Amino acid sequence: MACLPILLYPHPNLRKVAQRVDVFDENLRQLVTDMFATMYAAPGIGLAATQVDIHQHLAVIDVSEEKNQPLVLVNAEILASEGIEEMEEGCLSIPQINEKVTRKEWVRVRYQDLDGNECVLETGGLLAVCIQHELDHLHGRLFIDHISPLKRERALKKYDKLQKRG
Numbered sequence: 366m367a368c369l370p371i372l373l374y375p376h377p378n379l380r381k382v383a384q385r386v387d388v389f390d391e392n393l394r395q396l397v398t399d400m401f402a403t404m405y406a407a408p409g410i411g412l413a414a415t416q417v418d419i420h421q422h423l424a425v426i427d428v429s430e431e432k433n434q435p436l437v438l439v440n441a442e443i444l445a446s447e448g449i450e451e452m453e454e455g456c457l458s459i460p461q462i463n464e465k466v467t468r469k470e471w472v473r474v475r476y477q478d479l480d481g482n483e484c485v486l487e488t489g490g491l492l493a494v495c496i497q498h499e500l501d502h503l504h505g506r507l508f509i510d511h512i513s514p515l516k517r518e519r520a521l522k523k524y525d526k527l528q529k530r531g
C-alpha cells in the first residue's frame with residue numbers, strides 16, 4: 366500500500382480526460398488500494414485517478430465518518446439528476462481554497478465495481494456532491510470552473526500566495 370503524489374493546480378494533466386477501463390485485473394486492484402491510502406492520508410473523502418496522474422476512468426470515495434464505507438467507481442456516468450444544491454467545496458489538487466459550488470442535489474449513477482459488475486446508485490447529500498466532483502476530475506474539470514470569473518480570480522490569487530509561501 367503506497368501513498369501516491371497528488372497533482373497540484375495548475376498542472377496541465379489535471380485537464381486530461383480519463384480513458385475507459387477495460388481490464389479488471391490485479392493491477393487495477395493495487396491502484397485502487399493505493400488511491401484509498403492516498404485519500405485517507407490526505408485526508409479526503411474522494412480522489413480521482415486523474416489527480417494521481419493516472420488517466421483511467423476511476424475514482425474512490427468514502428464520505429462516512431468512520432471511514433469504513435469505501436466506494437469504487439469505474440467507468441461511471443450520471444444517468445439522471447435532479448434539483449440544485451450549494452455546498453462549500455475544496456480540492457486536494459487546489460489545497461486551502463474553498464468556494465461555494467452549485468451542483469445537482471440528486472444523481473443516478475451507473476458504474477462498474479472492481480470486478481467489472483455493472484451497478485446503479487441513486488443518492489443525494491454529500492455523496493452526490495462528491496461523485497459529481499470526482500467525475501468532473503475525470504473529465505478534466507475542476508470545482509473552480511463552476512464559480513464566477515471574479516471569485517475564481519480572487520481564489521487563484523490567494524492560492525498563488527499560499528503556494529509561494531510554501
Ligand code: K2U
Nearest residue numbers: 409410411412454455456457458495498
Ligand atoms: O477530489 C478531491 O479533491 C477530494 C475532494 C472531494 C470533495 C470536495 C468537495 C466536496 C465533496 C468532496 C475533497 O477535497 S476531500 C476533502 C474534504 C473533506 C471533507 C469534506 C469535504 C472535503
Ligand code: ZN
Nearest residue numbers: 455456457458
Ligand atoms: Zn478535487
